Amino acid sequence: MNIAPDAPDENEEDVVLTREEPAGDSGFIKFYGLYWRKDLIEWNARQLLGQPGGWMGKGKVAANFDRRKLQMNFWGQKGVYVLYDDSLHPVYAGQAGLTRRDSAGGQAIGDRLNMHRQGVYRNGWSLFSWFGFMEVDKFNLKTEKDEARRLSPRWEFKAQGESNLNLLLASFEAILIEGFAPRFNARGGDLKKAVLVNQFEN
Structure with a gap:
């Protein structure tokens, strides 16, 4: 995605290009990307480059600062994902980050x-x-020293209440699998002790 630099505006003050803090609880999902193209990923470089909304800042930006450089590497993120075919039909749903014995x-x-x-x-x-x-x-x-950090950020799971990452991953993956029934998923979702409720048919 190419984003042209904003034209300087003498009536606006410089701002620091940092993430805008969400009001209240931001929920469990911190970042997400929709319908990314497989052929645009730099697989050998291990980079899932994106431009997170809310990190672009607003107001006057230095004339020599190219906002197209505001790319962040999400390769190391942990969460759930869905794969689609060319017609946007979901074909697989999975999780990334679940800790098992092996x-x-x-x-x-x-x-x-x-x-x-x-x-x-x-x-x-x-x-x-x-x-x-x-x-x-x-x-x-906006600082040069942070360019390396954008491409190698330190990810941290901040637990909320009694939640933990393993439980979240398993639960969200199960929702995707059971909700979409992707054709390449060989097994059902791991819904733990959730009770299946069948629709009443009179």
Whole structure:
């Protein structure tokens, strides 16, 4: 996405290009991307580059500052994702980050997508959406030293109440699988102890 630099406005003050804090509880989903194209991802560089809304700032921007550089790498995010075919039909739903006995910390969204890119269904999807549960530490996007941090941010899961990342990942993945019934998901969603309610038919 190309975003042209804003023209300077003498009536507006300079602003720091940092994330705008949401009012109240921001919920469990901290970042998300919809219908990203698989062919635009820099897989070898391990980069899922995006321009997060609310981080662009507003007002007068320095004339020598290119806002197109405001790219952030979401490869290391953890959450859930959906794969689509060319017709936007969901074909697979999964999670990234679930810690199991045979995994150390779980895989990130970028790792899981890259695995699907090379897997048996690699030609069955071309677009994807993702929903991340990890927050990132604040930093000023306008300073040069932060460019490296945007491409290698420190992600942190901030628990809310009695929640934990494993439970969230399993629950959201189950909702996607049961709600969309993607054709490439071989098993049903892990709804734990949730009770299935059948519709009453008179």
